[in-house]
Amino acid sequence: MHKIIILFLAILMSVPVFSQENLQEVKVVNKRKGIQKSFTVTGNTTLITSKELLKAACCNLAESFETNPSIDVNFSDALTGTKQIKMLGLTSPYLMITEENVPSVRGASQAYGLSFTPGTWVESIQITKGAGSVVNGYESISGQINTELIKPINDIPFFLNAYGSTDSRFELNTHFNTKLSDKWSSSLFLHGNARLAKLDMNDDGFLDNPLAKQINILNRYQYYNAEKGWVSFINFRYMNDKKQTGELNFSPERDKGTTNYWGSEINTERLDVSTKVGYVFKDLPYQSIGFQNAFNSHDQRSYFGLNQYNIKQSSYYSNLIFNSIINNTMNKFSAGLNFTYDKYQEFVNINDYSRIDNSVGAFFEYTYDNADDFSIILGGRVDNHNRLGTFLTPRLHVRYNPWEKGVLRFSAGRGKRSANIFAENQPLFASSRTFDILDSNGKIYGLNPEIAWNYGFSFAQKFSLFGKNADVGFDFYRTDFQNQAVVDVMQSAQQVLFYNLKGKSFANSLQLEFNYELVEHLNLRSAYKFYDVRTDYLSGNYQKPLQAKHRFFGNLEYETHIGENGNQWKFDYTFNWIGQQQLPTTASNPVNDRLPEFSKSYSLMNAQITKTFSSTFEMYIGGENIGNYTQEKAILGSENPFGSNFDASIVYAPVFGQMYYAGLRFKIK
Amino acid sequence: MKNIIVVLLVTFIGFSAHAQDKKNKNAKYVTEVNGNCEQCQKRIQKAAYSVVGVKSAVWSIETHQLALIMNEEKTTPLDVKKAIAKVGHDTDEVKATKEDYESLHSCCLYERK
Numbered sequence: 001m002h003k004i005i006i007l008f009l010a011i012l013m014s015v016p017v018f019s020q021e022n023l024q025e026v027k028v029v030n031k032r033k034g035i036q037k038s039f040t041v042t043g044n045t046t047l048i049t050s051k052e053l054l055k056a057a058c059c060n061l062a063e064s065f066e067t068n069p070s071i072d073v074n075f076s077d078a079l080t081g082t083k084q085i086k087m088l089g090l091t092s093p094y095l096m097i098t099e100e101n102v103p104s105v106r107g108a109s110q111a112y113g114l115s116f117t118p119g120t121w122v123e124s125i126q127i128t129k130g131a132g133s134v135v136n137g138y139e140s141i142s143g144q145i146n147t148e149l150i151k152p153i154n155d156i157p158f159f160l161n162a163y164g165s166t167d168s169r170f171e172l173n174t175h176f177n178t179k180l181s182d183k184w185s186s187s188l189f190l191h192g193n194a195r196l197a198k199l200d201m202n203d204d205g206f207l208d209n210p211l212a213k214q215i216n217i218l219n220r221y222q223y224y225n226a227e228k229g230w231v232s233f234i235n236f237r238y239m240n241d242k243k244q245t246g247e248l249n250f251s252p253e254r255d256k257g258t259t260n261y262w263g264s265e266i267n268t269e270r271l272d273v274s275t276k277v278g279y280v281f282k283d284l285p286y287q288s289i290g291f292q293n294a295f296n297s298h299d300q301r302s303y304f305g306l307n308q309y310n311i312k313q314s315s316y317y318s319n320l321i322f323n324s325i326i327n328n329t330m331n332k333f334s335a336g337l338n339f340t341y342d343k344y345q346e347f348v349n350i351n352d353y354s355r356i357d358n359s360v361g362a363f364f365e366y367t368y369d370n371a372d373d374f375s376i377i378l379g380g381r382v383d384n385h386n387r388l389g390t391f392l393t394p395r396l397h398v399r400y401n402p403w404e405k406g407v408l409r410f411s412a413g414r415g416k417r418s419a420n421i422f423a424e425n426q427p428l429f430a431s432s433r434t435f436d437i438l439d440s441n442g443k444i445y446g447l448n449p450e451i452a453w454n455y456g457f458s459f460a461q462k463f464s465l466f467g468k469n470a471d472v473g474f475d476f477y478r479t480d481f482q483n484q485a486v487v488d489v490m491q492s493a494q495q496v497l498f499y500n501l502k503g504k505s506f507a508n509s510l511q512l513e514f515n516y517e518l519v520e521h522l523n524l525r526s527a528y529k530f531y532d533v534r535t536d537y538l539s540g541n542y543q544k545p546l547q548a549k550h551r552f553f554g555n556l557e558y559e560t561h562i563g564e565n566g567n568q569w570k571f572d573y574t575f576n577w578i579g580q581q582q583l584p585t586t587a588s589n590p591v592n593d594r595l596p597e598f599s600k601s602y603s604l605m606n607a608q609i610t611k612t613f614s615s616t617f618e619m620y621i622g623g624e625n626i627g628n629y630t631q632e633k634a635i636l637g638s639e640n641p642f643g644s645n646f647d648a649s650i651v652y653a654p655v656f657g658q659m660y661y662a663g664l665r666f667k668i669k
Numbered sequence: 670m671k672n673i674i675v676v677l678l679v680t681f682i683g684f685s686a687h688a689q690d691k692k693n694k695n696a697k698y699v700t701e702v703n704g705n706c707e708q709c710q711k712r713i714q715k716a717a718y719s720v721v722g723v724k725s726a727v728w729s730i731e732t733h734q735l736a737l738i739m740n741e742e743k744t745t746p747l748d749v750k751k752a753i754a755k756v757g758h759d760t761d762e763v764k765a766t767k768e769d770y771e772s773l774h775s776c777c778l779y780e781r782k
Contacts, residue, residue: 284695284738286725328718329725372711 034557035068035525037460037471039407042367042375042399043133044458044475046070048125050150054620055557055572055608059163059171059193061122061147062114066606067574069513069527069553070127071145074546075604077427078634078651079245079304080266081195081209082112088129088142088477088509089531089547093417093424094452096132096140099147100233101319102274102294103137107342108313109270109298111426116239116270118191118216120161120173123150130456130477131395131413134363134379135321135334138393141415141452142479142507152177152185152222158668165661167209168197183225191216198248201657202630204638206262206648208656210245229280229288237272246305247641256303262641264430266302286332287324293317304429305641311423312345332367348422348435353445357418359385373401387443388416405462412455418444419485421498428489428496430648432637438499448500451482465516473513481505481535489545489584490537493593493636494644503536507544525555543582546652548601550579566615570608577603581652586636593636593645599652602629616669621662628658693741695724700746702728702735703759705779712777716756720749 034052038045048068056066062083065071074084085092092114097105105113125147132144159175171193179185195212202208216239223232244252246263255261274294281287299312321336339360346353361383369375377397384390395413402408421437422445428435440446456477463470484505488497510530517523529551533544543549554575562568580598587594608622631653637645702713710728713735717726722743728735737749750760757769759781770781 283697286738325724327721328723330718371714 037473039401039405039460039462040375040399042369042377042397042409044129044409044411044456046127048127050123053119053122053125054610056574056606056622059169060115060119061117061125064119064122064125067525067555067572068127069511069525069529070129072529072551075651075654078206078208078648078655079210079264079427079430080112080243081212081245082115085114086547087127087145088454088456088479089507089533089544090142090479091424093419094141094415094479096136096144097147098136098144100149100276101136101146102292102317103139103340104147106139107298107315107420108300108311108344108346108423110420110424112241112266112268116214116216116241116268117147118171118173118189118193120159120175120191121149121189121218123148129458129475130411131397131415131454133377134365134381134393134395135336136319137338137340138361138381138383138391139415139417141417141450141454142477149218149220150175150187150189152187152220153224155185155187156667156669160666161663163661163663165659167195167199167656167659169193169195169209169212169661171663180221183223185222185224187218187220187222189216189218199656200248202634202655204633204635205247205249206635206638207245207248208634210243210266212241212243214241215239216241229282231276231278231280233274233276235272235274237270239268239270239272241266241268241270243267257306259306259642262305262646264302264304266300268298268300270296270298272296284324286329289323290319290321292319302426304426305646307429308347308349309422309426309429310345310347314343316341326366330369330371332369334365334367335363337362346422353422355444357385357387359383359388375399387418388449391416406459407461408457408459410455410457412453414451414453416449416451418449419447421445421447421485421487425487425496427649427651428487432642432644432646433489433494433496433649436495436497438497442500445485445498447485447498448483450484452479452484453482454479460513468517468519470514470516472515473511475509475511477507477509479507479509484535486535486537488537488539490539490542491585492588493584493586493647494588497538499538501536502538503541505535506533508532521560522556522558525553525557527553529553539585545582545584546650548579548581550577550601552577562612566612568612570610570612572608572610574606575603576605577601578653583652584650586647586650589636589645595633595636595650602653603627604629604654616667617664619662619664621660623658623660625654625656625658630654630657695738696741698737698739698746700735700737700750701733701761702753703779703782704728704730704733704777706730706776708774709758709777709779712756713753713758716752716758717749720744720752723749 034049036047053064056063065085066073072086087095093110128144130143132140155177157177161173163171174190176188193214195209199208218237220235243266247261250261250263252265255263276292278290294317297314302309317340319338321334323334325332342357344355361381363381365379367377379395381393393414398410400408437446442448458475460473481501484501486499486501491497511527513527515525531547531549533547534541535544556573558571560569579601583595583599605626606624608620610618610620612618634655636647637643704713710730713728714726717723722740725738750763753760754763754765757765757773759765
């Protein structure tokens with residue numbers, strides 16, 4: 001009887017469980033390397049610290065991966081100035097993007113969500129390649145990016161960052177932090193950015209970068225009681241983002257909904273409330289329970305010429321997680337339940353695609369770690385989703401250290417998701433293409449859910465070369481789509497087709513990496529990446545459009561010794577070479593609005609210099625696209641934007657040329 | 670579907686109930702173990718874990734203290750010390766044999782008390 005009661009209690013408690021490793025995860029990483037790769041963690045995970053983020057001083061999460069080879073940052077889309085990220089050759093919808101382990105960029109926020117987290121808020125980012133953990137959900141296919149924000153408990157009382165650039169973008173970040181009691185701490189983060197001037201460097205009559213305004217406020221509270229084992233976070237966040245783009249002469253008040261001038265506005269308002277509670281059992285440091293809840297409302301109102309697109313997503317997410325051991329701490333497990341509810345109110349012109357999605361799932365993840373040279377994580381989850389049905393998600397990660405400083409990893413797993421075809425492909429609205437969905441029997445826009453398997457292995461070795469630290473890495477991943485919501489721009493320049501995969505679709509990704517400390521304080525990071533991403537379209541099998549097959553990445557960093565009062569210089573230089581890219585077909589256009597089948601290869605250079613005057617004050621200047629490479633023809637049919645050849649979505653290189661910026665950081669410790 | 674959830678829950682509860690039941694199932698015990706380096710740490714902890722009933726074993730390189738959490742219904746501190754002595758490390762109650770001590774890697778040859 002006694003046992004039954006305990007069982008019941010445990011069931012009840014586990015129902016809302018969902019919070020996990022954050023409890024032990026207070027990382028002190030500030031003074032260490034910018035990018036850290038562990039040789040003892042099971043997954044192929046890279047940790048980017050706040051130090052690394054300072055190398056690309058601007059501005060938000062989308063732009064914070066530029067010095068990291070694992071993630072490809074693509075120049076902004078011509079319309080919104082938002083940078084796209086890719087991993088393993090797949091765009092961000094195939095990544096699980098979480099903020100403090102709560103899914104953040106998903107659904108309606110898929111296209112622009114990464115630009116809604118200011119860079120100065122970020123404490124660290126963990127990037128895991130390949131199948132992720134089952135703890136956060138079933139959606140991840142090519143990897144997981146988790147962002148940890150600065151924690152109130154160890155933040156400094158005041159921080160200020162001001163930034164301005166020659167593309168007329170300005171930013172101000174202030175952080176206030178106070179200790180409310182010995183257990184409670186609170187932070188208030190304020191962020192504002194604006195792009196004020198209309199710039200058209202390529203004289204096509206269109207803005208190269210949108211006019212923009214963003215206000216972003218985060219207020220969070222942290223409770224920490226080490227004696228009793230309780231940790232808690234409460235976050236409130238409000239964001240308002242406005243963008244306007246299109247022809248130079250476009251004026252929203254006058255020209256919206258007309259064919260006077262082509263223009264576009266994208267206005268987003270977002271509200272987030274989330275809570276987290278974690279408890280570490282007394283006398284059992286290896287056992288904990290956590291409960292997370294997040295509510296958010298994301299409201300985007302937008303139009304692109306005469307195309308109207310409005311989407312409002314109201315979501316609730318909850319996760320209850322229990323961590324403990326089996327026999328001893330070499331055998332750990334996490335188990336729990338999660339629940340998601342998404343209400344979409346989505347309108348494409350006059351078509352109403354509103355719907356409600358919800359899912360409930362249970363997961364179990366077992367970890368064996370011999371505390372030496374071998375570990376394995378075996379995870380599985382069962383979900384029931386009103387559109388995806390009931391399904392299993394298995395994931396496996398294995399790590400083995402065959403010898404000192406060498407690590408071999410393998411992972412495999414399945415991911416499933418519903419493609420938000422309009423939200424994810426918004427740049428295509430900036431064209432005269434018609435959107436045609438060819439299937440009608442599926443549960444989401446007439447399409448079936450996307451299902452993919454991902455397998456990969458990697459090897460890394462640290463060694464000493466001429467007395468200096470070096471490491472080499474190699475990884476290969478393959479993603480195989482069982483079904484995909486194919487976005488077909490290979491049929492015609494006047495159409496985009498969406499249909500269920502007929503035939504094959506896969507992404508092979510190979511990365512070779514070499515890092516070396518050339519001389520003291522001078523570090524080289526380099527990577528070559530090969531992507532073979534192919535899909536069977538109706539018109540044949542093609543390399544995925546706007547994806548380079550070959551890429552090369554190089555980064556050099558140099559720091560002087562830290563002087564007496566914190567005086568220091570830091571130099572950083574990044575080089576990217578991007579190979580030929582398959583372009584969408586333009587064969588159906590008149591001759592002067594056709595593009596070649598493949599784009600030319602090109603290279604980009606960024607650099608930054610930071611001067612630290614003391615531990616409280618520093619300044620930086622930097623440049624992006626210093627070689628001033630720009631795409632020859634950024635907008636097809638720009639002379640006649642309401643004609644049938646107009647297309648602002650084919651962007652494979654920077655539209656805006658070189659850009660320089662400067663900024664300062666001030667701290668009160 | 671429901672069945673699967675129930676099974677998962679019960680499995681998971683089974684473990685937690687097991688871990689929480691009575692206090693002496695999670696007894697804490699700290700003792701000094703002789704040793705000096707990271708290699709010793711791995712060996713000592715591995716030996717401790719080989720004893721059924723040891724849930725957690727953490728040996729500190731600096732303080733030479735071994736912190737154990739163990740199920741007293743299944744084992745005693747003496748059992749753990751015997752297992753550790755067997756791989757060459759001295760404890761307060763059980764000393765390693767000369768052969769076991771000498772078979773250690775040279776980096777691990779700590780000063781015997």
